[in-house]
Amino acid sequence: MHRGNRHGRSEQARLAVLHAADDLLVENGFARLTVEGIAQRAGVAKQTIYRWWPSKTDILFEAFVTDAAEEITPPDTGDLTRDLITYLGALARFLTASDAGAVFRALTAESQHDPALAARLRQEHWTGQRVRDRQLLQRAVERGDLPAMADLDTIVDRLVGPLYYRALVTGQEITTEFVTELVRATIDAK
Amino acid sequence: MHRGNRHGRSEQARLAVLHAADDLLVENGFARLTVEGIAQRAGVAKQTIYRWWPSKTDILFEAFVTDAAEEITPPDTGDLTRDLITYLGALARFLTASDAGAVFRALTAESQHDPALAARLRQEHWTGQRVRDRQLLQRAVERGDLPAMADLDTIVDRLVGPLYYRALVTGQEITTEFVTELVRATIDAK
Amino acid sequence: MHRGNRHGRSEQARLAVLHAADDLLVENGFARLTVEGIAQRAGVAKQTIYRWWPSKTDILFEAFVTDAAEEITPPDTGDLTRDLITYLGALARFLTASDAGAVFRALTAESQHDPALAARLRQEHWTGQRVRDRQLLQRAVERGDLPAMADLDTIVDRLVGPLYYRALVTGQEITTEFVTELVRATIDAK
Amino acid sequence: MHRGNRHGRSEQARLAVLHAADDLLVENGFARLTVEGIAQRAGVAKQTIYRWWPSKTDILFEAFVTDAAEEITPPDTGDLTRDLITYLGALARFLTASDAGAVFRALTAESQHDPALAARLRQEHWTGQRVRDRQLLQRAVERGDLPAMADLDTIVDRLVGPLYYRALVTGQEITTEFVTELVRATIDAK
DNA sequence: TTTTAAGCGAGACGGTACGTCCCGTCTTTAG
DNA sequence: CTAAAGACGGGACGTACCGTCTCGCTTAAAA
Numbered sequence: 069m070h071r072g073n074r075h076g077r078s079e080q081a082r083l084a085v086l087h088a089a090d091d092l093l094v095e096n097g098f099a100r101l102t103v104e105g106i107a108q109r110a111g112v113a114k115q116t117i118y119r120w121w122p123s124k125t126d127i128l129f130e131a132f133v134t135d136a137a138e139e140i141t142p143p144d145t146g147d148l149t150r151d152l153i154t155y156l157g158a159l160a161r162f163l164t165a166s167d168a169g170a171v172f173r174a175l176t177a178e179s180q181h182d183p184a185l186a187a188r189l190r191q192e193h194w195t196g197q198r199v200r201d202r203q204l205l206q207r208a209v210e211r212g213d214l215p216a217m218a219d220l221d222t223i224v225d226r227l228v229g230p231l232y233y234r235a236l237v238t239g240q241e242i243t244t245e246f247v248t249e250l251v252r253a254t255i256d257a258k
Numbered sequence: 259m260h261r262g263n264r265h266g267r268s269e270q271a272r273l274a275v276l277h278a279a280d281d282l283l284v285e286n287g288f289a290r291l292t293v294e295g296i297a298q299r300a301g302v303a304k305q306t307i308y309r310w311w312p313s314k315t316d317i318l319f320e321a322f323v324t325d326a327a328e329e330i331t332p333p334d335t336g337d338l339t340r341d342l343i344t345y346l347g348a349l350a351r352f353l354t355a356s357d358a359g360a361v362f363r364a365l366t367a368e369s370q371h372d373p374a375l376a377a378r379l380r381q382e383h384w385t386g387q388r389v390r391d392r393q394l395l396q397r398a399v400e401r402g403d404l405p406a407m408a409d410l411d412t413i414v415d416r417l418v419g420p421l422y423y424r425a426l427v428t429g430q431e432i433t434t435e436f437v438t439e440l441v442r443a444t445i446d447a448k
Numbered sequence: 449m450h451r452g453n454r455h456g457r458s459e460q461a462r463l464a465v466l467h468a469a470d471d472l473l474v475e476n477g478f479a480r481l482t483v484e485g486i487a488q489r490a491g492v493a494k495q496t497i498y499r500w501w502p503s504k505t506d507i508l509f510e511a512f513v514t515d516a517a518e519e520i521t522p523p524d525t526g527d528l529t530r531d532l533i534t535y536l537g538a539l540a541r542f543l544t545a546s547d548a549g550a551v552f553r554a555l556t557a558e559s560q561h562d563p564a565l566a567a568r569l570r571q572e573h574w575t576g577q578r579v580r581d582r583q584l585l586q587r588a589v590e591r592g593d594l595p596a597m598a599d600l601d602t603i604v605d606r607l608v609g610p611l612y613y614r615a616l617v618t619g620q621e622i623t624t625e626f627v628t629e630l631v632r633a634t635i636d637a638k
Numbered sequence: 639m640h641r642g643n644r645h646g647r648s649e650q651a652r653l654a655v656l657h658a659a660d661d662l663l664v665e666n667g668f669a670r671l672t673v674e675g676i677a678q679r680a681g682v683a684k685q686t687i688y689r690w691w692p693s694k695t696d697i698l699f700e701a702f703v704t705d706a707a708e709e710i711t712p713p714d715t716g717d718l719t720r721d722l723i724t725y726l727g728a729l730a731r732f733l734t735a736s737d738a739g740a741v742f743r744a745l746t747a748e749s750q751h752d753p754a755l756a757a758r759l760r761q762e763h764w765t766g767q768r769v770r771d772r773q774l775l776q777r778a779v780e781r782g783d784l785p786a787m788a789d790l791d792t793i794v795d796r797l798v799g800p801l802y803y804r805a806l807v808t809g810q811e812i813t814t815e816f817v818t819e820l821v822r823a824t825i826d827a828k
Numbered sequence: 829t830t831t832t833a834a835g836c837g838a839g840a841c842g843g844t845a846c847g848t849c850c851c852g853t854c855t856t857t858a859g
Numbered sequence: 860c861t862a863a864a865g866a867c868g869g870g871a872c873g874t875a876c877c878g879t880c881t882c883g884c885t886t887a888a889a890a
Contacts, residue, residue, distance in 0.1 A: 077835065098371040104876060113837045118878065176427055177370035180363045181288040186429055194428050222420075222439050225430075230412075230419030237366055237422050238384050239376055240415075249412050254443075266856095267866065292845060303868045308847065457861070478751040482850060493863045498852065553750045556807055560747035561668040566809055574808050602800075602819050605810075610792075610799030617746055617802050618764050619756055620795075629792050634823075646882095647840065672871060683842040688873065 077120065084110035085117055086134075089127045094167050098174040125178050125185050128171050133192055136168045140197070142204040148213050151204055152251045156231055160242040163235035173236060201228060214255075226254050267310060274300035275307055276324075279317045284357050288364040315368050315375055318361050323382055326358045330387070332394040338403050341394055342441045346421055350432040353425035363426060391418060404445075416444050457500065464490035465497055466514075469507045474547050478554040505558050505565050508551050513572055516548045520577070522584040528593050531584055532631045536611055540622040543615035553616060581608060594635075606634050647690060654680035655687055656704075659697045664737050668744040695748050695755050702741045703762055709738050710767070712774040718783050721774055722821045726801055730812040733805035743806060771798060784825075796824050 088110035092101050103124055107114045121127045140162050142155040162169045179186035201224045208214040230250055234240040278300035283291050293314055297304045311317045330352050332345040352359045369376035391414045398404045420440055424430040468490035472481050483504055487494045501507045520542050522535040542549045559566035581604045588594045610630060614620040658680035663671050673694055677684045691697045710732050712725040732739045749756035771794045778784040800820055804810040 081836075102876060103878085107837095111837085113839085114878080115838090115880085116836065119835080173370045177367035179429075180367035180426065190429055198428075219439060222436060222443070225420040225423060225436075226416065226440065226443065229421070229423035230415040232427050233415060233419035233422045236370065236427065238388075239369075239380055246412060246415075249409060250416065253412070253416065271867075293847085294845060297868095301868085303870095304847080305849085305869085306867065309866075461862075483852085484850060487863095491863090493865085494852085495854085495864090496862060499861080557747035557750035559809075560743045560806065570809055578808075599819060602816060602823070605800040605803060605816075606796065606820065606823065609801070609803035610795040612803045612807050613795060613799035616750065616807065618768075619749075619760055626792060626795075629789060630796065633792070633796065651841075673873085674871060677842095681842080683840095683844095684873080685843085685875090686841065689840075 078116075081110070081112050081116055082120070084112055085121075085127060086131045088112075089124070090131050090167065090171065093128065093174060094170050098177070125175060125182065128175055129185070129188065129192075132168065132171045132175060136172060136193075137196065139166065139168055141200055144204065144207060146211070148204070148208040148211075149251055149255060152227065152255065153247055155204065156227065156247045156251065157244070159228065160231055160235065160247065163232065164242065176236065198224065223254065227251070268306075271300070271302050271306055272310070274302055275311075275317060276321045278302075279314070280321050280357065280361065283318065283364060284360055288367070315365060315372065318365055319375070319378065319382075322358065322361045322365060326362060326383075327386065327390075329356065329358050331390055334394065334397060336401070338394070338398040339441055339445060342417065342445065343437055345394065346417065346437045346441065347434070349418065349421055350425065350437065353421065354432065366426065388414065413444065417441070458496075461490070461492050461496055462500070464492055465501075465507060466511045468492075469504070470511050470547065470551065473508065473554060474550050478557070505555060505562065508555055509565070509568065509572075512548065512551045512555060516542075516552060516573075517576065519546065519548050521580055524584065524587060526591070528584070528588040528591075529631055529635060532607065532635065533627055535584065536607065536627045536631065537624070539608065540611055540615065540627065543611065544622065556616065578604065603634065607631070648686075651680070651682050651686055652690070654682055655691075655697060656701045658682075659694070660701050660737065660741065663698065663744060664740055668747070695745060695752065698741050698745055699755070699758065699762075702738065702745060706738045706742060706763075707766065707770075709736065711770050714774065714777060716781070718774070718778040718781075719821055719825060722797065722825065723817055725774065726797065726817045726821065727814070729798065730801055730805065730817065733802065734812065746806065768794065793824065797821070 085106060088106045089101065092105055092109060096105075101124060103114060103117055106112075106124070106127065107117055117127070121130070140155075140159050143151050145151055163173070175185065175189060179189050198221075202220050205214060205218070205220045205223055209216055209218065209220070227250065231242060231247075234242050234246075275296060278296045279291065282295055282299060286295075291314060293304060293307055296302075296314070296317065297307055307317070311320070330345075330349055333341050335341055353363070365375065365379060369379050388411075392410050395404060395408070395410045395413055399406055399408065399410070417440065421432060421437075424432050424436075465486060468486045469481065472485055472489060476485075481504060483494060483497055486492075486504070486507065487497055497507070501510070520535075520539055523531050525531055543553070555565065555569060559569050578601075582600050585594060585598070585600045585603055589596055589598065589600070607630065611622060611627075614622050614626075655676060658676045659671065662675055662679060666675075671694060673684060673687055676682075676694070676697065677687055687697070691700070710725075710729055713721050715721055733743070745755065745759060749759050768791075772790050775784060775788070775790045775793055779786055779788065779790070797820065801812060801817075804812050804816075
């Protein structure tokens with residue numbers, strides 16, 4: 069088995085750390101997530117962690133980026149309203165009920181006090197996510213379902229913003245009715 | 259001078275702690291905000307802090323609740339569109355540029371990993387804030403500027419949600435154009 | 449009941465403190481004897497203790513001086529050897545098995561690092577105790593049972609020294625045989 | 639330089655702690671000897687102290703056992719009386735005037751309230767010290783200077799007991815005359 | 829085939845902050 | 860004026876993790 073030597077790092081150790089961090093975050097919350105705890109759970113030396121990750125948020129980041137992108141990729145069936153309702157429902161579930169969402173919430177929380185993490189989230193997550201979010205609307209424009217001069221960026225924010233707001237900020241429940249009304253009022257009224 | 263005895267705690271110590279916590283948060287960020295640091299800055303014994311506040315977030319909470327409410331109270335001039343644009347602009351400034359907003363962001367961040375804090379924020383902040391946010395729309399309904407059967411809760415979320423989203427989640431800038439377009443699309447189209 | 453007012457100090461509080469200190473010392477040992485603990489046990493305010501006793505050793509001192517003197521007063525039946533054996537046996541029991549002895553051991557221990565306490569012990573205890581110890585020998589001299597030019601001070605130390613040594617320093621058991629042999633060798637051989 | 643790793647602790651840190659404890663005890667007395675103070679003086683982390691020593695008395699104990707044994711080892715010139723006078727004089731100086739004696743007094747004092755320390759002192763100090771003390775008499779017996787059936791244990795206690803008593807308990811001065819008379823009365827009279 | 833150097837588990841290290849305990853001082857109200 | 864009550868500023872406690880470091884083992888490419 070590959071355990072790490074002069075010719076490269078141990079993939080086994082890397083995965084053990086990522087999974088341990090993920091598990092411990094979900095089990096105990098971010099506040100009780102420690103590098104020592106991750107090392108012990110992963111059966112790995114602390115130094116191995118510090119060799120490859122500058123901080124515990126970087127571990128979470130790596131765990132997040134790899135498996136979170138596809139969880140919140142919008143569908144594309146050609147029916148804009150239906151696609152949006154499906155997508156926003158999946159987004160709500162991601163934010164409030166999934167393990168990957170827990171990691172995302174932890175990272176977003178930390179980014180409030182950590183500008184470097186905030187920048188990294190913007191570059192490595194939001195850039196791509198915004199493109200994915202726009203694509204759904206872009207294709208609707210191309211189909212003629214939305215007017216060509218619509219400000220897609222603003223529309224994206226008007227659609228997903230209230231969901232993130234409820235999920236991360238006020239903690240209000242996100243019902244099917246809320247999502248339906250949100251989509252109807254934002255899209256159909258145009 | 260009142261120094262605290264059997265008949266009550268020291269108001270002087272209480273204020274010194276609140277101000278020290280506020281100052282240190284703004285100066286150094288949440289990560290470097292320590293109870294020992296607050297005690298030292300406030301000229302207060304650590305035990306005095308632990309006697310009255312269970313954790314450093316409770317200190318921030320008390321500092322926040324007292325002075326933050328009025329900072330984000332919507333105006334009421336009778337012109338809904340103008341009031342909304344004014345209010346959302348003030349909200350954006352609060353979230354991104356004010357000291358009280360820094361405390362708010364720190365509390366919201368911590369509430370991601372602290373359900374008790376999340377519950378307290380809902381009860382002691384959001385309950386009141388939601389009422390204040392609705393009032394602006396409620397008065398417009400009473401004036402006949404909005405249809406009577408409008409779902410005001412959803413409209414509130416559609417107005418403020420995108421702002422919190424940009425300010426706390428994606429970190430995008432909140433321009434005047436964005437606010438104007440948001441209000442126009444949400445209100446005027448009705 | 450007298451509880452202390454402008455006409456003088458409360459004897460009730462004084463006794464409650466002395467007994468509480470005594471009890472707590474025997475129950476928990478000196479290390480866990482605290483002023484707060486004594487105050488609580490005695491049902492007395494901390495300030496009342498600090499008003500009358502400079503430190504917790506002073507409380508113990510007062511408790512000791514009052515009731516310990518008579519516990520180790522030598523007998524006087526006219527039979528020097530028998531009196532000495534009786535006395536040294538009582539002294540051994542005092543040092544190793546009595547509550548008053550526990551207080552004495554604690555005070556002697558503290559006096560190793562507290563010169564003021566050491567001085568007070570010398571003046572208020574040892575001065576008198578030495579006189580009491582000498583009297584036994586003095587009367588034997590007067591009866592002609594000891595030579596007139598005997599150095600009584602040294603004889604006292606040669607008699608009690610080994611007991612204190614075993615009880616406080618090495619922790620060896622003090623048997624009847626040890627006491628008997630000690631007295632025989634010290635007195636009878638003269 | 640050896641800094642401590644899985645293969646053993648740092649000898650450098652160990653010695654720094656022992657010397658710091660010794661110095662601070664002599665400078666400030668036992669009451670003001672704190673683990674934090676030792677750590678700071680030794681340039682060592684508190685955790686390093688707690689990792690290897692259960693309490694500050696264990697630090698003193700280690701400092702004492704290593705260097706105190708030889709300070710109070712009796713001489714052996716073949717002249718019992720002279721050897722005893724020399725030895726008891728050195729013992730008196732050790733108890734009242736040496737740094738190692740200060741550590742010894744502190745440990746003996748603490749052992750009054752700490753049975754574990756008392757047991758450790760008996761096992762690791764007194765067992766050996768008693769053998770060393772007896773040897774002087776044992777050799778005198780072998781030379782015929784003392785009767786073969788003498789109870790050497792009791793004689794040891796009768797010689798050193800009064801010294802410990804004066805040094806640790808009553809605080810009386812230990813003069814040359816006192817030592818001379820003690821040896822004369824104990825030995826020569828046999 | 830042997831050497832060698834990087835990655836590894838282990839864990840001691842100097843350090844910071846934690847939350848608790850107790851110190852000795854103080855202020856208030858009651859008797 | 861003494862007492863009970865108890866909040867206060869202070870200091871040390873013993874613990875948990877931080878991020879750094881050294882050690883001896885494993886291992887695969889280089890010599």
